[in-house]
Amino acid sequence: xxxxxxxxxxxAQAILYxxxxxxxxxxxxxxxxxxxxxxxFDVFYLVLKGAAGSQFAIIETLTRATPLIFTGLxxxxxxxxxxxxxxxxxxxxxxxxxxxxxxxxxLQLPAxxxxxxxxxxxxxxxxxxxxxxxxxxxxxxxxxxVTTLLLNFIVLLFVSMLLEGVxxxxxxxxxxxxxxxxxxxxxxxxxxxxxxxxGFVLALAAAFITWFIMKKSVLGYEMxxxxxxxxxxxxxxxxxxxxxxxxxxxSGGLAALAGYSEVAGLKGNLTLDLSPGFGYTGxxxxxxxxxxxxxxxxxxxxxxGIFVGADAMSRATGVPSYIAQVMVATALLTxxxxxxxxRYRIRWR
Amino acid sequence: xxxFEILLTASFWVAAIRIASPLIFATMGELICERxxxxxxxxxxxxxxxxxxxxxxxxxxxxxxxxVFAAAFAGAMFGLLHGFLTVxxxxxxxxxxxxxxxxxxxxTYFTYRLLLPEVTSPPKIEPFxxxxxxxxxxxxxxxxxxxxxxxxxxxxxxxxxxxxxxLYRTPVGLAVRAVGENPSAVEAQGISVTAxxxxxxxxxxxxxxVGGAFLTxxxxxxxxxxxxxxxxxxxxxxxxFGSWRPGKALLGAILFAAFDAYQVRLQQVTGGIVxxxxxxxxxxxxxxxxxxxxxxxxxxPKALMIPYQKGER
Numbered sequence: 331x332x333x334x335x336x337x338x339x340x341x342a343q344a345i346l347y348x349x350x351x352x353x354x355x356x357x358x359x360x361x362x363x364x365x366x367x368x369x370x371f372d373v374f375y376l377v378l379k380g381a382a383g384s385q386f387a388i389i390e391t392l393t394r395a396t397p398l399i400f401t402g403l404x405x406x407x408x409x410x411x412x413x414x415x416x417x418x419x420x421x422x423x424x425x426x427x428x429x430x431x432x433x434x435x436x437l438q439l440p441a442x443x444x445x446x447x448x449x450x451x452x453x454x455x456x457x458x459x460x461x462x463x464x465x466x467x468x469x470x471x472x473x474x475x476v477t478t479l480l481l482n483f484i485v486l487l488f489v490s491m492l493l494e495g496v497x498x499x500x501x502x503x504x505x506x507x508x509x510x511x512x513x514x515x516x517x518x519x520x521x522x523x524x525x526x527x528x529g530f531v532l533a534l535a536a537a538f539i540t541w542f543i544m545k546k547s548v549l550g551y552e553m554x555x556x557x558x559x560x561x562x563x564x565x566x567x568x569x570x571x572x573x574x575x576x577x578x579x580x581s582g583g584l585a586a587l588a589g590y591s592e593v594a595g596l597k598g599n600l601t602l603d604l605s606p607g608f609g610y611t612g613x614x615x616x617x618x619x620x621x622x623x624x625x626x627x628x629x630x631x632x633x634x635g636i637f638v639g640a641d642a643m644s645r646a647t648g649v650p651s652y653i654a655q656v657m658v659a660t661a662l663l664t665x666x667x668x669x670x671x672x673r674y675r676i677r678w679r
Numbered sequence: 680x681x682x683f684e685i686l687l688t689a690s691f692w693v694a695a696i697r698i699a700s701p702l703i704f705a706t707m708g709e710l711i712c713e714r715x716x717x718x719x720x721x722x723x724x725x726x727x728x729x730x731x732x733x734x735x736x737x738x739x740x741x742x743x744x745x746x747v748f749a750a751a752f753a754g755a756m757f758g759l760l761h762g763f764l765t766v767x768x769x770x771x772x773x774x775x776x777x778x779x780x781x782x783x784x785x786x787t788y789f790t791y792r793l794l795l796p797e798v799t800s801p802p803k804i805e806p807f808x809x810x811x812x813x814x815x816x817x818x819x820x821x822x823x824x825x826x827x828x829x830x831x832x833x834x835x836x837x838x839x840x841x842x843x844x845x846l847y848r849t850p851v852g853l854a855v856r857a858v859g860e861n862p863s864a865v866e867a868q869g870i871s872v873t874a875x876x877x878x879x880x881x882x883x884x885x886x887x888x889v890g891g892a893f894l895t896x897x898x899x900x901x902x903x904x905x906x907x908x909x910x911x912x913x914x915x916x917x918x919x920f921g922s923w924r925p926g927k928a929l930l931g932a933i934l935f936a937a938f939d940a941y942q943v944r945l946q947q948v949t950g951g952i953v954x955x956x957x958x959x960x961x962x963x964x965x966x967x968x969x970x971x972x973x974x975x976x977x978x979x980p981k982a983l984m985i986p987y988q989k990g991e992r
Contacts, residue, residue, distance in 0.1 A: 332989045333769060366793050414773050472967075472974040473919070475720065475773060479912040480963045487963075491956035613777055650792035655785030662778040663760075666770050 333674040347672040351664035366649045380642025381635035389526045395634035399533035400588035401612025402626040408581035411553040417478030418585035419609025420485035421456040425589025428455040430508040430600045433515030441514040456586020457579040464578035508600040517595035529591025541623035614662040685944045692824035699936035703835040704890030705914040707842045708883040715879030716859035716982040720776025721761045723911030724783030728753045729888025731787045734895035734902040737804045754888020755881045762880035769986030801901035831897045843925040859980035862987040872987045916966040
């Protein structure tokens with residue numbers, strides 16, 4: 331078999347193929363659910379109800395989507411320039427560390443000054459962390475996939491060290507956790523008494539700003555050119571290395587914001603289970619959105635819905651909640667396949 | 680002084696070879712894939728599948744070798760999926776590989792919870808026992824390290840020899856290397872690039888899964904979540920470090936494992952002055968440093984990560 335490029339896919343195809351990917355994901359999930367002894371229709375209904383069936387469910391889904399928007403944006407930006415940042419998990423934790431270092435009473439400033447200071451330092455921390463692998467890629471030709479992946483483990487151990495050492499809360503009953511952030515550093519809740527916090531608004535703002543950078547700025551154009559064909563981009567006078575560095579700074583900063591918003595908005599302190607793999611899930615979020623920053627918001631909410639809904643469904647039916655992870659991974663693979671099929675025609679000969 | 684004496688103890692070298700064994704399997708697996716031109720980032724997930732499949736087969740009443748076979752088979756299945764998506768369909772090897780890792784890991788955890796819903800502590804199996812090779816195992820230090828290990832460790836070393844022999848001394852190996860360097864030349868010989876690459880990815884993935892199975896069937900005796908713990912990513916670094924050659928990669932794996940075994944013992948000697956996390960970090964840091972050292976002179980297979988389209992130049 332071989333692949334032939336199609337002419338520009340029509341709008342119908344652009345919708346049909348991704349829809350097919352979601353359908354295929356549901357079919358595969360149905361098989362697993364049936365094996366688990368439950369009815370797929372019941373399960374999907376319960377997932378949907380658990381994700382969007384009540385005010386509580388919707389708030390929970392949007393809360394869970396918040397860090398995924400940030401990590402999804404981080405991945406979308408990097409992958410657009412073919413900078414393979416698989417280290418959003420580590421950058422997220424760096425964001426969390428910076429937040430508790432500055433926000434637990436070290437800086438006694440009014441909220442209006444403290445928050446921007448923390449956000450700026452969080453952006454810087456995440457950016458610097460990804461700068462390392464980007465520099466190694468450019469200077470020594472070291473594959474950034476491996477370095478960013480390995481950094482995830484290094485940073486998590488580093489955080490563990492901090493939480494058992496200098497950042498450990500003396501009042502934490504021996505648990506490896508940091509002190510709580512002071513009131514001035516906390517992101518307010520959007521609805522009093524509910525978990526949804528101002529981080530969600532920040533995430534939407536970040537998505538819009540990223541969209542603007544990607545679609546309307548010179549940098550965005552350069553990033554796309556570098557991602558499309560680095561040699562050609564260099565030949566056309568685009569400073570490829572500089573663009574990669576800028577991409578890394580932007581991507582790392584965005585991922586770190588996920589850690590900031592989780593700590594300052596939701597958890598209040600830093601623990602080792604701050605992220606159940608938000609960094610890795612960000613890859614799926616970005617791919618489902620076809621690397622479009624505004625699409626990231628939609629796909630993050632979609633994926634958060636699957637996770638939140640699956641938790642509720644699992645409590646009711648006993649089907650393991652890992653079905654959510656399986657669906658998310660399947661969606662990634664079917665979606666990249668669907669995108670390919672919408673652009674190429676398969677010839678069987 | 681104490682820190683140096685560690686190197687002279689037999690138990691240190693026994694541990695080093697034991698730690699190296701799963702890395703050797705998985706590194707050989709990744710090496711085969713990359714030699715054929717396909718980066719396989721599914722490695723971390725495929726090792727997880729292998730660890731579970733091997734262990735569960737034995738737990739369910741199968742023999743140990745049946746477990747190894749089951750692991751290899753499960754790994755090959757995920758390898759075929761990765762191969763199908765990246766070779767004939769030509770999807771991004773980075774994205775697909777990460778997807779395979781996410782899929783394989785989550786499917787394993789789902790299956791574990793499905794098959795063992797009630798367990799609180801992971802059930803144990805009777806793992807492979809060390810088998811002393813008469814005579815050779817009496818040699819001081821290297822005797823116990825090399826000749827009093829479990830059969831799977833011996834299999835790891837045999838695998839290296841076999842991979843090297845197949846790659847460099849057989850027509851199949853020549854074809855595998857050629858599809859990773861110059862696929863159109865292979866196609867001109869009437870050999871299908873697609874078939875060669877998919878075969879290599881499936882075979883390599885089977886080896887990765889056996890590497891995972893080593894952990895549950897030889898190093899430990901039960902399966903627990905997140906037990907692969909980045910070993911797959913380290914193997915990717917080891918392939919680069921070994922410049923895509925089986926012998927050098929073997930050496931890299933043993934060096935790495937020796938370092939890992941050493942840091943555990945050094946941790947005990949230093950007695951808590953340095954936080955233990957620093958020692959646990961060292962293997963990952965070492966991998967990155969090794970990459971920096973070799974990356975400049977690395978001779979990648981020329982067609983690595985480049986999808987092949989028949990009739991295209």
